[in-house]
Amino acid sequence: MRAQVLNAFNTPYELTTRPLPSPPTGHDVLIRVHAASYCHTDDVYASGAMGKTLPLVPCHEFAGTVVSLGTDAQTSTDLEIGSRVGVPGRAYHPCGHCNECLNGEDQIGYSVYCPKAGNNGITRDGGFQEFAIVDSRQVVPMPDELGFVETAPLMCAGLTVFAALKRCNLEVGDTVGIVGCGGGLGHLGVQYAIEMGYSVVGIDNADAPLRLAESCLKAKHSSGSHIFDARTTDAEAVLTILPAPKRIPLPSERGLPAVLILPESQAAFSFGMSLLRPHGKCVVVSFPEEGFHVSAKDLVFKDVEIVGSLVGSNRCAREMLQLTARTNVRANVRTWSLEALNELVEAYKKGEGGKLVVDLEASGLGELSGR
Template sequence: MAKMKAIQVLAKGEPMTLVEIDIPEPQEGQVLIRVEACGVCHGDAKVSEGMSSSFPRIPGHEVVGIVEKSGPGASKWKTGQRVGAGWHGGHGHTTALTIDGGYAEYMVAYEDSLIFIPDDLSSTEAAPLLCAGETVFSALRNSKARPGDLVAISGVGGLGHLAIQYAKKSGFRTVAMSRGTDKETLSRELGAHEYIDTQTTDVADVLQAMGGAKVIIATAPVASTINPLIRGLGKDGELIIAAVSDEKLDWSAMDFLMGPNTVKGTFTDINEMEAAIKFSVLTDVRPMTAVLNF
């Protein structure tokens, strides 16, 4: 049987290991994808930490590749089409947790969990949009913010640098927030109207001086960074947590009553993934990328 290179987590707590294994065969309703690019996401670390239902497991849930073969009953995609696979694996599965992901030369996926990737995006540009991009895009699209509202992005990393672009392109008054001044120039180049150095100022006070944020997107997975954000919200404001963290947050009932404020997470579906790709193409939102080959 033909072989492929892949990166596997062999057991809970084990590091990722480069292996050579059989190329998988697509089963009922599945297609075989030749992987062109797979984004690296914080969620992939959770595989090593034991979140996966079984091992060995191949991480990677921001996958773009070419359909090579269709399994029995699969007819949605044609050989040669370029598709994207995200966190939502279809049929009750989660890509890279309950079924293998894209840290490999090939992977199988349920045909109805995939979306079409347009030629406007390269595979390396499209891959990070399938989780990092769609997470913050969906958070903003389904938020209380409307054009002209103040929207703050906490953290200027993998999610944050995309959130800044989406917020600006959506017509929001966009504020970027990060520790120190190292990220200020980048934040403004990405579209931020204002920048807050959280290391030297009280975030809540600065946001309130601006009139209070309608929406704050928290992308940094640190409780001490997230905790003060709620007090930077304006009337009927919304704090949306997009960061993966097990740390406990510390708020009082008064923090919620003062707005009144809403705190929620964001978890989306394939429709949001498609919308994020389309919006990115139309408004020229692109991720910053670096390519690592096998």
């Protein structure tokens, strides 16, 4: 089979022919990968800023069909040969007995937050190859309404921003701020937020992402939502433009109940914090190596709550896919063949927003009995 391998940090991927993975055992399943999406984490990993596993086949958001199943997967899941599944990166082989695995969010003995679990595309080979071994407990059945290229970006970008929105604990009719609204996560977050009954205040600072976010609003016909260019409009101006609530608040009471911080920049974080009203919630998704500077005044005098959100549970992923299937939430996608992965990476570095996906069906899939 063909695979794109990262053999050294800060170098291009190398297209390689590899043997097929060994037949799956236990909870594992072998899937034929049909689509594999490129994530910001792939770029960070390739730079050497996280992880040490080399050589590695990256990609932790992909989709495919089940080819064979381990014994436990056959008896404990409804998967079968030919099942169409999305594959999030977390969590491969959780320990089964830590507090996370026993918390009951997913099935007992499994948690995407298990500190001992592996991650496809980060600690072990992921989706930039024709066939991959995954844990049957981490996969998500694909609704008939979704194709592989549509599903792959949802397995990290979609799931992460959907889970972050749920962490906001908003009520229908509330407004959420999304800083980085035109990126891979952001433009999906705009769509999910509106489908969840919220209005959106989107912030970005580049032409192409701003256009993408605006197009998402237009498609959703959300008249109460707004997109702002951070280069020309500061947080104070955003708050004055927004419609005032029925009870006119004091100037110090203005603001949003929650914001998502998606970019890895202090400026983005500070902008988002400035949008929050007293007792608001800041949900941080990004993880810059140098961290963020937090104002003690925001924490103490505004009583702002700051929480992190890594990824959603398997249960959350299923809820997210079902909502996607019922609506027209879709990632803005551009596709490349497996052979052209390095060209995809160059396009990613231009920062034009949306999601970039390897479509392996455009590459000529190898047969299971073949290479």
